[in-house]
Amino acid sequence: MPEPPPPRLDEIDAHLLDLLQHDSGRTLHELGEQVGLSPSAVQRRIARYRRDGLITRQVAVLDPHLFGPTVLATVLVTLARESFEHHRAFAGRMRADPQVQQCYRVAGPWDYVVVLAARSTRDCGRLGDRLFKADDNVQRYETLVVFDTVKTGLTLPLPALPQDGRS
Amino acid sequence: MPEPPPPRLDEIDAHLLDLLQHDSGRTLHELGEQVGLSPSAVQRRIARYRRDGLITRQVAVLDPHLFGPTVLATVLVTLARESFEHHRAFAGRMRADPQVQQCYRVAGPWDYVVVLAARSTRDCGRLGDRLFKADDNVQRYETLVVFDTVKTGLTLPLPALPQDGRS
DNA sequence: CCCGCGACGCAATAATCTTGCATGCCCGAA
DNA sequence: TTCGGGCATGCAAGATTATTGCGTCGCGGG
Structure with a gap:
């Protein structure tokens, strides 16, 4: 590479x-x-x-309330078996699902942190069932339903800017 | 409203x-x-x-490795005192810090999920110290360092699209 | 049946982006 | 120190793209 x-x-x-x-x-x-x-x-x-490739892409950020209320959730996931293949399969499913906004593999007892966007609490529940409960390689998962989005974005900190200065 | x-x-x-x-x-x-x-x-x-306001804004997504390696982390936070004022203060600090990418207030034992972007593991540690350890209203926090970004984005699921069909 | 509203396509206009070219700066080699 | 190449810049076309005016069409209410 x-x-x-x-x-x-x-x-x-x-x-x-x-x-x-x-x-x-x-x-x-x-x-x-x-x-x-x-x-x-x-x-x-x-x-x-x-x-x-410094700029990956250019996107429009949509209002989450576009189609009525939206429920966000972050989910902590631990896999049962950790083989390379199992991880690849899990990651693939996360990437494929449009309701998965973000998915990070992390250090510690939890293996993944996933951010979901659903249309309702029920939808959120079903989504969890589908993505995690139905996967018998998911040992344990915990859903943290989002009450309030304090801040959102994918902004990276850039070094040494004289001073902020958004206009 | x-x-x-x-x-x-x-x-x-x-x-x-x-x-x-x-x-x-x-x-x-x-x-x-x-x-x-x-x-x-x-x-x-x-x-x-x-x-x-359906389109909030239009942004360029940058490669996280812009300035050498970048360390992402998700942090789970619980506050000690939960008064309105304390929450407001915490949220304000999250919003103000450019290294905080996202911050969600969530249901359950944890109060917040925060996504950080740092320049190194050390920077990440210091950032945690500054944002959470120095705040005596943070009762407990747990840092989940990101090994691998499986998926990222702020994309919302849109209903009833004939079929995916990105080009 | 008629009217008005809203969305459309087309075409003209305006704005923005892209590119060719000449200049100036920095740096390494002579 | 001086010379020459590489590179980024500003300016001024030229090419694309975005915006707007206008006439038409389809729909729903009066």
Whole structure:
């Protein structure tokens, strides 16, 4: 596998990436103003980020209440057997299910942390049944129903920004 | 508070929103092709989503390995005192910290689930100290270091799509 | 049956993005 | 120190894409 050495990002790159990860809807002109660069220079940098895979993708974040209420839950999971194959199978099912927002394999007594999005408490229950109870390799799982989303996002901390300064 | 009754979304809306939440980089022309509408019709619908707040924002998702390795962790937190004020203070600190990706208030013995992004294991430890150990209202917390990100995203399940069909 | 509302497609216009080109800076080699 | 290559930039076209005006159509209420 090609392990690209840190592609060398200067302060402007950091600033740009930070702006983009908070709002990628701005025009090149606007961005250029923020970081002190011409639109074309900004465009070339962003093209590079994309080419190098620094920007994975660009998505629209939807309001969870789109279709009426939505119930989120985080689930802690422990598998019974830990073979490579079992993990692969579990991960595959998580990836395949559109109701699974996130899935992390973690250290400690729990093997996975899963974030689910369901349409109702009942749906959430059924989803748990389907994903975990029906899997006889899931030894134990615990559902933490979300009361309130304090903060959400996939934003990464970027080093050494003069100061925050979202607009 | 204005509680807008489900703003009535037809099948095309669902399809469009689903396309957008997976990749908002496409052109109106492309989108129109997918859903069987002209670019201008697509544009008008998307403008409406924005106006109605169905689309919260548009963001670029960055590669976590941007600046060298990144350590993710999920943290389970229980507060000592549960007054309204204490919760507000805790939530505020979570929102304010750029290293906190997500924070959910949950049901059960744990009060919060927090997702952190750090630059190293050490950084992660210090972050935990700063956010939770230093807060004398945090009764107990448990850090689940992420070994592997199986899946990530904020994608919501959209009902009744003919069939998946990402391109 | 008529009217008004809302959504559509098409076409013109406006805005944004992309690219070619010349310049300036930095750095390594002579 | 001086020369030359590589690289990023700004500017100014040129190409794409987004936005808007307009006429039409289908639907539901009067």
